[in-house]
Amino acid sequence: MPVIEIKQLVKKFGKFTALDGVDFELDEGQVHAYLGPNGAGKTTTIRVLLGILRATSGSVSMFGKDAWKHSVELHKRLAYVPGEVNLWGNLTGGEVIDLMLSLRKPDKHHKERRELFLKRFELDPSKKCHTYSKGNRQKVALVAALASDAELFVFDEPSSGLDPLMEKVFQDIVLELKKDGKSVLLSSHILSEVEKLADKISIIRNGKIIQSGTMDEISKVAAGRSLEELFLSEYNGKEQ
Amino acid sequence: MKPLAGFWLYTRFILERERIISAIWIVAMAASAVGFAAMYPSLFSTSTELSGMAQTMNTPAMVALMGPVYGLDSLTTAMVMAQTCLIWFAIASAIMNIFFVNRYTRADEELGRLEMFRALPMGRLANIAATLFCVLLLNVLIASLTMAGLLAINIGGTSIHGAFAYSFAIGAIGFSFAGITLLLAQLVSSSRGVLGAAFALFGLFYIIRAWGDMQGNDASYLSPIGLGLKVSAFYDNNLWLLAVLFGIAILITIVAGVVYVKRDLGAGVIPAKPGRKHASPLLKSPFGLAWRLTRGAVAAWAIAAVVAGAVYGSIVGELQSFLSNNAMMQQMVQGSDGGNSLVNDYITMLFSIMALLAAVPVINAAMKIHSEEKHGRIEQVYATATSRIGLYAGFIVIALLQSVLFMVLSTLGMYASGYSTGLLVLTDLFKASLVYLPALWVMLGVSVALVGLLPRLSVAIWVVYAYSFVIIYFGRMFKLPDWATNISPFGSVPQLPVADFNAVPLAVLAAIAVALTLVGLAAYRLRDLR
Numbered sequence: 001m002p003v004i005e006i007k008q009l010v011k012k013f014g015k016f017t018a019l020d021g022v023d024f025e026l027d028e029g030q031v032h033a034y035l036g037p038n039g040a041g042k043t044t045t046i047r048v049l050l051g052i053l054r055a056t057s058g059s060v061s062m063f064g065k066d067a068w069k070h071s072v073e074l075h076k077r078l079a080y081v082p083g084e085v086n087l088w089g090n091l092t093g094g095e096v097i098d099l100m101l102s103l104r105k106p107d108k109h110h111k112e113r114r115e116l117f118l119k120r121f122e123l124d125p126s127k128k129c130h131t132y133s134k135g136n137r138q139k140v141a142l143v144a145a146l147a148s149d150a151e152l153f154v155f156d157e158p159s160s161g162l163d164p165l166m167e168k169v170f171q172d173i174v175l176e177l178k179k180d181g182k183s184v185l186l187s188s189h190i191l192s193e194v195e196k197l198a199d200k201i202s203i204i205r206n207g208k209i210i211q212s213g214t215m216d217e218i219s220k221v222a223a224g225r226s227l228e229e230l231f232l233s234e235y236n237g238k239e240q
Numbered sequence: 241m242k243p244l245a246g247f248w249l250y251t252r253f254i255l256e257r258e259r260i261i262s263a264i265w266i267v268a269m270a271a272s273a274v275g276f277a278a279m280y281p282s283l284f285s286t287s288t289e290l291s292g293m294a295q296t297m298n299t300p301a302m303v304a305l306m307g308p309v310y311g312l313d314s315l316t317t318a319m320v321m322a323q324t325c326l327i328w329f330a331i332a333s334a335i336m337n338i339f340f341v342n343r344y345t346r347a348d349e350e351l352g353r354l355e356m357f358r359a360l361p362m363g364r365l366a367n368i369a370a371t372l373f374c375v376l377l378l379n380v381l382i383a384s385l386t387m388a389g390l391l392a393i394n395i396g397g398t399s400i401h402g403a404f405a406y407s408f409a410i411g412a413i414g415f416s417f418a419g420i421t422l423l424l425a426q427l428v429s430s431s432r433g434v435l436g437a438a439f440a441l442f443g444l445f446y447i448i449r450a451w452g453d454m455q456g457n458d459a460s461y462l463s464p465i466g467l468g469l470k471v472s473a474f475y476d477n478n479l480w481l482l483a484v485l486f487g488i489a490i491l492i493t494i495v496a497g498v499v500y501v502k503r504d505l506g507a508g509v510i511p512a513k514p515g516r517k518h519a520s521p522l523l524k525s526p527f528g529l530a531w532r533l534t535r536g537a538v539a540a541w542a543i544a545a546v547v548a549g550a551v552y553g554s555i556v557g558e559l560q561s562f563l564s565n566n567a568m569m570q571q572m573v574q575g576s577d578g579g580n581s582l583v584n585d586y587i588t589m590l591f592s593i594m595a596l597l598a599a600v601p602v603i604n605a606a607m608k609i610h611s612e613e614k615h616g617r618i619e620q621v622y623a624t625a626t627s628r629i630g631l632y633a634g635f636i637v638i639a640l641l642q643s644v645l646f647m648v649l650s651t652l653g654m655y656a657s658g659y660s661t662g663l664l665v666l667t668d669l670f671k672a673s674l675v676y677l678p679a680l681w682v683m684l685g686v687s688v689a690l691v692g693l694l695p696r697l698s699v700a701i702w703v704v705y706a707y708s709f710v711i712i713y714f715g716r717m718f719k720l721p722d723w724a725t726n727i728s729p730f731g732s733v734p735q736l737p738v739a740d741f742n743a744v745p746l747a748v749l750a751a752i753a754v755a756l757t758l759v760g761l762a763a764y765r766l767r768d769l770r
């Protein structure tokens with residue numbers, strides 16, 4: 001049973017069709033990269049998955065349960081890092097991390113993991129959130145997610161504000177998650193990161209999945225070109 | 241480097257960004273100022289009616305509410321209009337100025353927009369100079385239009401001097417708060433903090449004025465609102481007071497400019513201190529989050545409730561001396577229970593105002609979840625095992641708490657400061673104040689329903705609020721049609737202790753409140769979040 005199963009998902013905002021029949025699957029223990037140009041529908045897909053937006057039609061399930069109906073129950077098993085991390089300016093990073101952990105009903109090891117990841121990301125938890133840079137806000141969200149014992153991790157461009165050193169730390173952590181049998185949905189623009197981490201890749205453009213498969217399958221489609229060349233042509237809409 | 245380089249460019253940019261909001265303010269302010277004035281001649285067609293109105297205005301409660309009374313010897317329609325209307329337009333103008341200045345200073349700075357401009361070949365002072373210029377322009381436009389309108393309708397007692405004094409008093413009081421907000425925007429490092437501090441100062445100045453006007457002493461001159469009202473429009477027309485007020489505002493802006501140039505962008509003068517590394521157990525729940533986001537407001541409004549109650553309570557003693565000096569008033573209240581009826585009348589007025597004040601924190605708490613959504617902070621919370629109803633319930637509980645807290649604390653404040661007069665009975669005060677709770681809950685219900693059903697139109701709650709305000713205010717002076725009063729949640733509340741207690745309207749209000757809240761919650765659970 002796939003961890004995430006999206007079938008023929010359509011999401012309309014008024015007359016505008018943001019998602020036009022999206023199919024997506026994430027198998028247990030895999031890293032599935034979700035790519036596409038800005039505004040293609042990546043974040044909308046994730047927000048439907050999280051029950052923040054309601055699907056117009058199609059089915060969206062996680063762990064075999066409907067993602068809208070059972071959202072609260074399902075969210076105990078997943079951790080999420082938004083693409084743009086907005087925090088409460090008058091709370092400290094440490095307070096936000098603890099709050100997020102508590103709202104997810106943490107296990108008994110979350111405290112050790114919290115300290116471990118704070119150290120690995122070199123984040124000072126005593127600062128008020130309004131003083132954090134974009135990268136540091138992202139670290140707050142990452143520590144809050146990683147310190148939980150979730151089975152599924154949903155990352156929406158998690159490393160876009162991180163420096164190269166921290167980007168490396170993040171990539172190591174994703175590989176460790178994979179080793180531990182966790183499932184990861186990774187939306188990212190960093191192709192080297194995708195190449196290194198992903199088992200499967202799906203590319204979305206204008207609300208439609210235009211390419212999906214394992215790394216090997218995608219390499220075959222590339223037919224000798226580099227992944228970057230393939231992505232650029234897919235993003236442009238010039239099919240092969 | 242030229243500190244004002246780019247001033248005109250930035251001015252044009254502000255005017256472009258502001259054209260809709262400012263147009264609404266200009267039209268709304270000028271049209272309603274002239275429109276209200278135009279109603280007065282039909283209300284006071286004879287000199288008896290005018291002097292009757294003068295008696296109504298010359299009560300401690302009305303002076304505390306609306307400012308000093310003048311020219312009773314030669315009262316004209318325009319004077320009555322100015323004495324009953326100027327304060328409200330001054331308040332609206334202050335609110336407009338506070339929001340305008342905050343929007344273009346600290347709010348833009350917080351959102352990182354200012355940084356983009358500072359990276360352009362723009363002078364360091366261009367932003368705040370252009371902001372001030374535009375807000376001044378806005379005030380002058382409103383005042384000029386109002387003046388032209390007043391001269392055009394030409395109600396009894398209108399003169400060019402008077403129309404100028406009235407219209408530009410509104411502008412000058414408002415502009416003084418533009419200056420104050422500009423200074424606060426340099427001292428406080430978040431836009432919410434600036435708004436909070438500006439409105440707190442505004443409340444303080446209003447109370448200083450109320451106290452000064454009641455006592456008839458010079459304390460009123462310490463408040464920009466009191467100073468502006470002393471212009472005595474259509475009577476003394478003390479235009480020099482407006483010049484003084486304008487001068488003070490300019491002085492404050494110069495200080496703000498100096499601070500702005502000297503500080504770092506993004507920083508406040510009041511420094512941020514390091515915080516906790518861990519969350520307290522209290523924060524670790526949906527309710528804990530709601531509480532943490534509103535506790536500052538709860539504390540501030542609790543203090544405001546006690547102070548407001550105490551200020552109005554301190555006047556109760558004056559009521560007696562007022563009565564003994566006023567033969568006509570004595571006649572009016574004779575036959576009933578003498579001095580008590582004046583006190584009772586004062587109590588009903590007082591708590592209707594307290595209820596209006598209490599509605600503000602109640603609405604804010606009920607709307608807080610929507611502002612969190614707009615700022616993109618709610619998504620990560622709902623990505624955890626937190627249900628929408630669970631989180632909203634926290635804010636609703638806080639809104640309920642705010643309603644009870646404000647009414648109880650203002651009652652206690654009033655009782656404490658008016659206790660020595662022996663005129664107040666605590667249980668009666670509580671009845672008169674708590675009777676407003678169902679009406680406050682309706683405001684809560686309307687807020688929740690808007691957030692759930694029409695989140696884009698959620699500011700409409702302030703239209704409901706403004707309507708209730710007008711009803712309570714004018715309902716005291718004129719006889720309004722019953723339907724107009726009853727469609728405001730506050731209008732159907734029994735006016736204890738003057739009127740008899742009636743549980744029916746209260747039960748109806750409570751039922752409406754519950755229904756609106758449930759409908760709002762159900763819609764909120766099902767809708768897309770931003």
